[in-house]
Amino acid sequence: MNFPIKCAIIGAAAGIVNGIFGAGGGMILVPLLSKWAGLDYKSALATSVAVILPVSVSSALVYIFGHGFDFLSAVPYALGGLLGGFIGGRVFKKVSVKWMRRIFALFVIYGGVKNLL
Template sequence: MSKMRKWLSPILAGGAAGLANGFFGGGGGMLLVPLLTRRCGLSQRKAFATSVAVILPLCVLSSAIYFFRGGLDFGTALPYLLGGLAGGFAGGKLFKRLRMDWLRRAFALLILYGGVKALFF
């Protein structure tokens, strides 16, 4: 496999994750986790962790663009940010302790909930 072909699929997947984050304010990780497991052969646990590392700079970039275009309300975002930081810390600490089948189920339920909510509410 040529170097170009080796990099093309991850670059396209990253682009799709970036578009999802830019359009919807999130969701790039939902695209990346299946790709990281199937295309890159990562375990589900490593795919979850790797997608977080990829999504962080995408979120920072999208937030900066929203901010400079006047679409970001820091006052409203701050309490969510504080709660999100606490939840992210707790989730990171508990991540290794949880069984993978429960993590997969929780991830699937989160995707289903988001899909149903987007379609009907």
């Protein structure tokens, strides 16, 4: 299978997850872009952020038109995210994400168990 077809399948899979859960598209994109499509790991991480932005815009538009949305309630999250994203982007080249990912994994497992109970 050639590179464009792999990217098309990977993008579609990330869009499905993002559309249903409102998150998690990056968790599909990063391993598939690096291990299946053959991108360098840091490039896969950065490309996944770039792909998820327009995907989130389309999911957000469907959500807003379907549900309505109180934008004020999202302001603290958006401001925190803006600052966090800026810091994350600035230090990205200098950090190893290995241990951050382990800590992230534990929180996510906790969240998963709590969803099932």
